[in-house]
Amino acid sequence: MAIWRHRRTRRASSAVLWVVAILDDLRERMSLDSDNMAYTALDGVLQVFRRRLTAQEGLDFAAVLPAVPRAIFVAGWQVAEPLPFGERAAMVREAQAVRKDHNLTPDTCIDAVAWTLRRYCDPAALDRVLARLPEGAAAFWRVEVEDPREIAPRIF
Numbered sequence: 001m002a003i004w005r006h007r008r009t010r011r012a013s014s015a016v017l018w019v020v021a022i023l024d025d026l027r028e029r030m031s032l033d034s035d036n037m038a039y040t041a042l043d044g045v046l047q048v049f050r051r052r053l054t055a056q057e058g059l060d061f062a063a064v065l066p067a068v069p070r071a072i073f074v075a076g077w078q079v080a081e082p083l084p085f086g087e088r089a090a091m092v093r094e095a096q097a098v099r100k101d102h103n104l105t106p107d108t109c110i111d112a113v114a115w116t117l118r119r120y121c122d123p124a125a126l127d128r129v130l131a132r133l134p135e136g137a138a139a140f141w142r143v144e145v146e147d148p149r150e151i152a153p154r155i156f
Contacts, residue, residue, distance in 0.1 A: 019068040021154065022116055029112035032104065039072075041105040044095030045113040046073045049140055051094075055079045057133050064125045069117060085136025114141045118151040 026038035050058050050073060058077070062070045085091070088110060096105045106112075118126065118141070130138040145151055 015067050018066050018120060022066070022069065022120055025116040025119065026112060029115060030106050030108055032106075036102075037104055040099055040103050041095070041109045042069065042113055042116075043072055044098035044103065044105055045110050047098055048091050048094045048110075049137075050074075050077060051080070051083050052085055052134065052136070052140075053082055057082075060129050061133065061137075064121050064129050065117065066120045069120070082134070085134065085140060091140075110140065111143070115143050115145075115151060117141070118143055119154050121153070123151075123153060 022042070023035045023038045026032065026042055027035065030038070030041060032038050032041070046069065049061075053061065058074070058079075062073050065073060089107075092107050092110055095109050096103055098105075126141070127138075130141060143151055
């Protein structure tokens with residue numbers, strides 16, 4: 001993937017800078033060893049969330065994501081009847097089942113992805129969209145922090 005080839009170049013595009021920062025945050029939050037591991041965790045969590053949305057709800061949610069997570073969110077989406085939000089542990093196991101033979105996603109994956117994505121989204125826009133989604137959506141992305149500056153939007 002071209003993103004990885006340009007990871008260390010000085011003149012990286014804004015989208016590349018964003019995805020590198022997102023993957024760096026995910027790796028750090030989950031103590032993962034590689035970008036590939038962080039990508040798999042992100043993809044798994046986004047797939048778990050989108051399975052609980054209608055197509056319109058998914059598109060509304062995707063609209064508030066940065067470009068690369070938005071693309072990951074919609075990639076390969078086969079629209080089906082939405083599943084209910086369930087126990088967090090079950091949804092974690094569902095995320096860990098994505099690319100099962102290559103997935104070392106930890107049990108903290110949903111919390112880590114939520115913490116990370118909140119740093120790269122417009123918080124007001126994200127909260128507005130989540131308020132319109134099915135019950136359980138806002139709780140899925142809820143992040144508890146002592147200092148709100150910890151998840152303040154990052155600016156490039």
